[in-house]
Amino acid sequence: MKIILSILVCLSLQMCSQVKQPEKSTSMENSTTKNNPYYSRTDRTKLNVPNSEWKKILPADVYAVAREAATERPGTGKYNVYDEKGDYYCAVCGNHLFRSDAKFASTCGWPSFFEADKEGTAYKRDSSYGMERIEVLCKRCDSHLGHVFNDGPAPTGTRYCMNSVSLEFVGDSEKAAK
Numbered sequence: 815m816k817i818i819l820s821i822l823v824c825l826s827l828q829m830c831s832q833v834k835q836p837e838k839s840t841s842m843e844n845s846t847t848k849n850n851p852y853y854s855r856t857d858r859t860k861l862n863v864p865n866s867e868w869k870k871i872l873p874a875d876v877y878a879v880a881r882e883a884a885t886e887r888p889g890t891g892k893y894n895v896y897d898e899k900g901d902y903y904c905a906v907c908g909n910h911l912f913r914s915d916a917k918f919a920s921t922c923g924w925p926s927f928f929e930a931d932k933e934g935t936a937y938k939r940d941s942s943y944g945m946e947r948i949e950v951l952c953k954r955c956d957s958h959l960g961h962v963f964n965d966g967p968a969p970t971g972t973r974y975c976m977n978s979v980s981l982e983f984v985g986d987s988e989k990a991a992k
């Protein structure tokens with residue numbers, strides 16, 4: 815009898831933990847998007863939000879890179895060495911930017927892609943720090959993502975060198991679970 819009872823207790827505990835798991839992952843996923851009324855993965859309408867407003871909404875590291883064009887230290891970004899299947903969205907507004915199929919193992923220290931979502935990205939000449947570069951911005955919210963160079967691999971020869979902190983990854987398995 816005791817054995818049956820303990821099995822029952824075990825089973826019910828397991829069921830409880832199984833029920834709780836989805837809650838956990840949902841709250842983690844929303845950690846960067848909490849209190850952000852502009853965030854959407856489907857709405858591509860151009861945003862015109864001043865930095866004073868973004869500063870109140872975004873975590874400090876995201877604000878520094880995305881809104882003040884800071885660069886994360888090479889080799890430190892969470893997506894630098896990362897090859898899960900899924901999509902990369904703007905960490906500020908949720909706009910779709912890259913597909914994992916276009917990501918390649920670059921040695922530059924930042925996550926790199928050979929192709930971007932043309933509807934998601936915009937470009938601007940950047941002559942800062944004595945260099946001529948092309949800055950990549952989110953087309954929807956104008957956040958700084960990184961730079962684009964012409965030394966990438968086939969088939970495009972393009973290298974989108976991005977800051978992990980400006981990106982938010984959503985895996986295919988996560989999407990299927992919803």
Ligand SMILES: [Zn+2]
Pocket residue numbers: 904905906907908909952953954955956957
């Ligand atoms: Zn954006």
